[in-house]
Amino acid sequence: MDYGFSNEKQSKVAIISSKSSFSVMGIQKKLQESGIEGVPVRPSIFQIEEAIEESEPIIYYLDDEIYTPSGEDFLNEMRKLCLEQERLLILVGEEAEYEKATEIIPKSAIVGWFNRPVDMDALLETLEKALGGEIKPARQRHILIVDDDATYMRMLHEWMKDRYQITMLDAGTKAIHWLMDNSQNVDLILLDCEMPSMDGPTVFRMLKEDPGSRNIPVMFLTGKSDRDMVIRAVGLGPEDYILKSIDKKELMDKLEDFFGRLKTMEDSDQEEVSDGKTGVVF
Structure with missing residues (x-):
């Protein structure tokens, strides 16, 4: 060849x-x-x-x-x-x-x-x-973490800071306002299911109704492992859900698998654009 x-x-x-x-x-x-x-x-x-x-x-x-x-x-x-x-x-x-x-x-x-x-x-x-x-x-992926538990967010930040750019917000309302100006720079949102004032499912629905944020993948964070909570979270159509009891290795593997699949799709989209420009047919 x-x-x-x-x-x-x-x-x-x-x-x-x-x-x-x-x-x-x-x-x-x-x-x-x-x-x-x-x-x-x-x-x-x-x-x-x-x-x-x-x-x-x-x-x-x-x-x-x-x-x-x-x-x-x-x-x-x-x-x-x-x-x-x-x-x-x-x-x-x-x-x-x-x-x-x-x-x-x-x-x-x-x-x-x-x-x-x-x-x-x-x-x-x-x-x-x-x-x-x-x-x-x-490129270094940008993850937005939305959770009212500051201690848990700091732990996630410590786990992920060497591989990813991390932004942390402690309320759903803050996330919605922040994303108005920053949605183009976020690759994934980790969203707590249970937060006071505005819970995760409400935030999720608002994000999906907004053209600027509707395409950002969301993974729910839940502290409960019961079947009803998992079914409720999955039923909303997130990218995935993560139990807060997850250990560091399992979380990093899950994120790595997700971003690996995302990059494959991005490369495929880029190849289709290139083929279209050059007129090559496969």
Whole structure:
């Protein structure tokens, strides 16, 4: 399959590896044959920023270094780089290495993962889409939490602050007024079912009646696990519901799964727009 790139300026891809290896050199050689310059770098944000432009992808070749304190520090730096600068990241590694890396870097921030030995045709296809703008980089998602329990909101903020932008409001009326000016910047609302003055279901209905906020996904927060409350919440048609007894890992997995599906839909919409512009029919 021909993956030659005809850009006047040769495209670049940073290849991060903590050590030299024949596998990394093999990837670099295949990229070169396809018209892409693979620039090898050590696990260093400075080296990455010196090697490529912000719009150019990064291949991170995982190895046992990620299990060390310095490796975990670099994974945290990569998480910030991907979310704050919206970089395109591709991981290469065994399943266990991938799972370790995604404990720190959100799966929704990764545009591709390839097990070893690497399927180069699939890797080149992903790079072609990334360089052609068909795959959009992840951005830091913005979650609005609406709950009258300040202690619970602070706990959620502490759990999520490293991965997401968080706004907290302690009343439904405040949320409705705040969203009048900020609805375009919110990706998900976590809404408490039971609040004084205006409860969650009332707020939900008002949000869905307003054109500016009706398309924002909502997940209900409920402190009750009884069947009637769950049925009532689900019956209103939210994206999901979350029991307040949920632990951190389960919550983060639920959010990661949701934003992963959201990004897939966004990429699909972008691909349809691109196909429409170029007249390509599949």
